[in-house]
Amino acid sequence: MLLPPKKNRRQPTTAREQRNSRREGLDVARNPARMTERQTLGLKKWIGILFLAPVAFITILTLVEMGWRLVTRHGIWQTEEFRFFGLGLIGWVLLYFVAGLRPVRLYVFGHELSHALVALASGGKVYKFSFTAQGGYVETNKTSVWISLAPYLIPLYAIFVMLGFGIVSLFTDLQTTHLLPLFGYTLPFKVARLFYICLGLAWAFHITYTILALRAEQSDLTRNGEFFSVMLIALTNAGLLMLMFISASPHPEMGLAQTFRCWWGVATSLLPWSL
Helix, strand or coil, X not given: CCCCCCCCCCCCCCHHHHHHHHHHHHHHHHCHHHHHHHHHHHHHHHHHHHHHHHHHXXXXXXXXXXXXXXXHHHCHHHCHHHHHHHHHHXXXXXXXXXXXXXXXXXXXXXXXXXXXXXXXXXCCCXXXXXXXXXXXXXXXXXXXXXXXXXHHXXXXXXXXXXXXXXXXXXXXXXXXXXXXXXXXXXEEEEHHHXXXXXXXXXXXXXXXXXXXXXXXXCHHHHCCCHHHHHHHHHHHHHHHHHHHHHHHCCCHHHCHHHHHHHHHHHHHHHCHHXX
């Protein structure tokens, strides 16, 4: 659910407002459910500080390091996958910042659909599903960290792109070159190139609107603690990008074992006792 940006709360000034504020604090302290909720948020905050934050930082540094190696040592920028994926990224930048495209309704639909799909996958039931350009909501009988943060953790439209082209690949070879006549010219065309472009567009769409959503006061984030949520989102997205590059890269240096060794090397280099 999309909510308006944060607003600063006015502090109680009169004696009556101060008494009411203290009374509300006592009511929370006497409510076991509220106390449990606050303790859970406190625990999640410490998990975010002690575990998620350092692991996310190391993973992001590893992603940058592996990308730099592939560019400088193996010339991955010359590969078809990299060039057309990058073309999709550039295409989104032009559509969003130059053309002013704002597909908010499309984002809200994917946002709420992510909640619903993860709730169903978790064994829950979805009773209501609504979305508009102004916002949306899903009513379900089950909630969890994964359900509430699903839109930020799952690049839904990128998954749709992969599923769609995966189905197409059952009927045709994506790497086959087709000659298309266009305005008296013959252009070579591969379905695989269109796949890489669409995947780049979908990932850029996901990252852009995830960042925009994080800048607003989302109930999805406050429910789990904002710091914990942001660290989990950063770690998951960095990990997914790394897995995508591992699966797409033809270079042995980008294998799973090599990537883990690089991750461990980055981690140990940051430890005080490794200096």
